[in-house]
Amino acid sequence: MKVRRLIPTAAVAGAVALGLTTLSACSSSDAAEGGNDGKLDVVASFYPMQFLAEEIGGSHVSVTTLTKPGTEPHDLELSPRQTGGLSDADYILFLKGVQPAVDDAVEQAGVKNTVDAAKLTTLEHHGSEVGHDHGHEEEGEEHEHEGEEEAGLDPHIWLDPVKYAEVAEGVGKSLEKADPDHAADYRKNTDALVTELNALNTAYETGLKNVSTKTFITTHSAFGYLAERYGLTQEGIAGIDPEAEPSPARIDEIHSVAEKSKATTVFFETLASDKTAKTLAKDLGLKTGVLDPLEGITDKSAGADYIEVMKSNLTALQKALGAK
Numbered sequence: 001m002k003v004r005r006l007i008p009t010a011a012v013a014g015a016v017a018l019g020l021t022t023l024s025a026c027s028s029s030d031a032a033e034g035g036n037d038g039k040l041d042v043v044a045s046f047y048p049m050q051f052l053a054e055e056i057g058g059s060h061v062s063v064t065t066l067t068k069p070g071t072e073p074h075d076l077e078l079s080p081r082q083t084g085g086l087s088d089a090d091y092i093l094f095l096k097g098v099q100p101a102v103d104d105a106v107e108q109a110g111v112k113n114t115v116d117a118a119k120l121t122t123l124e125h126h127g128s129e130v131g132h133d134h135g136h137e138e139e140g141e142e143h144e145h146e147g148e149e150e151a152g153l154d155p156h157i158w159l160d161p162v163k164y165a166e167v168a169e170g171v172g173k174s175l176e177k178a179d180p181d182h183a184a185d186y187r188k189n190t191d192a193l194v195t196e197l198n199a200l201n202t203a204y205e206t207g208l209k210n211v212s213t214k215t216f217i218t219t220h221s222a223f224g225y226l227a228e229r230y231g232l233t234q235e236g237i238a239g240i241d242p243e244a245e246p247s248p249a250r251i252d253e254i255h256s257v258a259e260k261s262k263a264t265t266v267f268f269e270t271l272a273s274d275k276t277a278k279t280l281a282k283d284l285g286l287k288t289g290v291l292d293p294l295e296g297i298t299d300k301s302a303g304a305d306y307i308e309v310m311k312s313n314l315t316a317l318q319k320a321l322g323a324k
Helices: 027-034 047-060 080-088 100-109 161-178 180-207 224-229 248-261 275-284 306-321
Strands: 040-044 061-065 091-094 114-116 132-134 215-218 233-236 265-268 287-290
Touching: 040 047, 047 061, 047 091, 047 161, 047 180, 047 306, 080 100, 091 100, 091 161, 114 161, 161 180, 161 224, 180 224, 180 306, 215 248, 215 306, 224 233, 233 248, 248 275, 265 275, 265 306, 275 287, 287 306
Parallel strands: 040 061, 040 091, 091 114, 215 233, 215 265, 265 287
Antiparallel strands: 132 233
């Protein structure tokens, strides 16, 4: 049975005027407590959007987030106060398809400067939601799977540094339009972040160029874009929903894939149960490891921000894939 992770009542304490939960670990979020200080009031749906808003907005924005640290974002449910408070935001940054509750609330809010990150790059199908995601399929190859419709598009674009950089560019331009007085600073901050993301992409390209196996197994099929970018194959135990239970047939298939591909590791994540990964790894005689989908930063995250956690993910992949 799927366990819903709801924001606890205690999390509401310390919320800003919008009725949203701030990320206390992030300096620019702290600034939101200052009230009307002339800064652009930005609401981000979850960590990958919040990181962009803070990095690009810098000192000119007060960023709040709808998703409390440690909360699985896919399961987020909003209070009436949070939903109603959205209409007071100056700027909303979200990623449609990740959080249904947020998608509905944003539509109701009707804020002029509302940016859907999914429209700033290209979302794609990566095979079946419960199947495998090849990183080396021919361009234009059809992915036809029963029941796979618009909702089957993979929203995890932030795990591909190249796509994330495209989104960053779009966010920068939208902030320039929303707050033209500080356009030069937004452009400067955007350029600096894109440079960092380009360097991260280079590190991944170099670090994963020569590996013993190209296949990795993960409980959460969040790494399809990453796999495609670097010529790898993601074998998801379940689907893009981290709490989905794998079918017996899929477990049998994973056993066969692991043997043929010489996979060494079953990856799990910090925000979901590791029970399935550990059980499967034990049955297969494989190791377990953490591959963080970066849907939220917690005390268990291997770093303080997006860049650091992505570097940690690279190290984990190099180890699991036998990088030379």
